[in-house]
Amino acid sequence: MSVSDVLLIFLGRREGVDGWLRLRDGAVVARGTGLEGLPDLADPLRIVAAVPGDAVAIHRFELPEGLAPAQAAAAARLMAAEVSAQPVSEMHVAVGAGREGDALRLVALVPALAMADWLGRLQAQGLDPDSVIPEPLLLTAPDEGFRRYDRGELPLYRGRNEAFSIEPDLAALVVGDAPVETIGDEAFERGLGDTIAAPAVDLRQGAFAKRRRWAIDWKRLRRTALVAAGILLLTLAIQIASIFRYTFAADALEAEAAEVAAGVLPGSGPVTDPARQLDSRLAQLGGGGAGFDTLASGLIAGIRATPNVQLTALVFDREGSLRATVQGDTPAAFSALEQRIEASGFEVDVGPARSGGGQPTAELTVRAS
Structure with missing residues (x-):
């Protein structure tokens, strides 16, 4: 004015x-x-x-x-x-x-x-x-x-x-x-x-006092629209990144399952369907109990839930027990893994910890309750 x-x-x-x-x-x-x-x-x-x-x-x-x-x-x-x-x-x-x-x-x-x-x-x-x-x-x-x-x-x-x-x-x-x-x-x-x-x-x-006339601040409105569009694009980018992350994680899990299956299946043929091929091998061995896939699922779930623990060897014996060799950063990690597997409804025997490859190593035996 x-x-x-x-x-x-x-x-x-x-x-x-x-x-x-x-x-x-x-x-x-x-x-x-x-x-x-x-x-x-x-x-x-x-x-x-x-x-x-x-x-x-x-x-x-x-x-x-x-x-x-x-x-x-x-x-x-x-x-x-x-x-x-x-x-x-x-x-x-x-x-x-x-x-x-x-x-x-x-x-x-x-x-x-x-x-x-x-x-x-x-x-x-x-x-x-x-x-x-x-x-x-x-x-x-x-x-x-x-x-x-x-x-x-x-x-x-x-x-x-x-x-x-x-x-x-x-x-x-x-x-x-x-x-x-x-x-x-x-x-x-x-x-x-x-x-x-x-x-x-x-x-x-x-x-x-004179009341101010309300007017649209177009400059501020444009800035607000740009910020809203940026937030929307960022949210969309996060969703897309999450999808890719879950996809890569699933691929890694499948590769890990194939690697584990290759370690217990005889011969050098390719592992294309780990679950089916392991079930077939279990039937050949006459395995019973809870079955390899059930025990392996409980073991792998426990390993994934326990930080700094990794699987190095896996054997399914004729008595229906799953023997695994695991490495961890401390012996306490093996106790935490044992508790998680038992919480899933399985029996676990943990052998004494020993040094292997510069890290504590232990033998686990998992069987159905």
């Missing part, structure tokens, strides 16, 4: 709109009475509403420096309760910007119903102001004394730290002997650029 292109709307003291000014780069370029000839309300036009000064009480409060806006508003509300003629719960309290090294802050008090009425009147005409400024604060502050501008029924007064709009007789009591500079339309309009760019107090805050 550009502060160089401003639509200033003057609200009437009773109802409606008194008139408007169009400012560009601080200079008035168009004007109108009421809402006649109002320019198109297109961005980046900034809309500022000027509200009657006699409806707003402007005070100076000493607030600690460094307060957050919400803290400053809460502190000002407590102080306003001591000077407000109406219950502070019925008032809208707006705090002006602080000046470095100065604890005094301008604080505006206006009935909340009046504030709601002003905004309602404007919004009914399709106008949603970005700022709401009391009319006396549209005057630039003088270095000393007061500056007066006669606009409408009541003149506007602005001092160094004061701003009000009251009847001239009452104003004389407030001003006292202080010098008063009366300005005309040209001087008033010449100072609007500064007073609008940095309002001493903007009533559009707190409960009456």
Whole structure:
């Protein structure tokens, strides 16, 4: 939103709109009475509403420096309760910007119903102001004394730290002997650029702050879509990698089964179907019991579940027992293997551990329970 292109709307003291000014780069370029000839309300036009000064009480409060806006508003509300003629719960309290090294802050008090009425009147005409400024604060502050501008029924007064709009007789009591500079339309309009760019107090805050229009951030949406697509592709890649890993593991298991079968089958012929060829060999040997495949499955399952244990030899005897030679990193690994095979429902005899090939080696005999 550009502060160089401003639509200033003057609200009437009773109802409606008194008139408007169009400012560009601080200079008035168009004007109108009421809402006649109002320019198109297109961005980046900034809309500022000027509200009657006699409806707003402007005070100076000493607030600690460094307060957050919400803290400053809460502190000002407590102080306003001591000077407000109406219950502070019925008032809208707006705090002006602080000046470095100065604890005094301008604080505006206006009935909340009046504030709601002003905004309602404007919004009914399709106008949603970005700022709401009391009319006396549209005057630039003088270095000393007061500056007066006669606009409408009541003149506007602005001092160094004061701003009000009251009847001239009452104003004389407030001003006292202080010098008063009366300005005309040209001087008033010449100072609007500064007073609008940095309002001493903007009533559009707190409960009456302008709500931001919700808009789609297309750049952020595109980034989110790219991240989502990346996550989806990564998930798909993980699934594909898992499929290949399981496939390779199955191939390795089949190769291991063929290697084990080749060690117990007679002759040098190829092993194409380990389970069928072992069953055939078992039948030739008249083996019984649980059968080679059942015992071998229990043994191999136990070996796979026991870390750092590998099979080096396997023999199935005529009594239906499976004798295996295994190597491990420690003798404790053989005890763990024995427990796992027994948990599968088989009897296991573990021979004493000996050294073979630089690693502990043991003989196992597995048979059906």
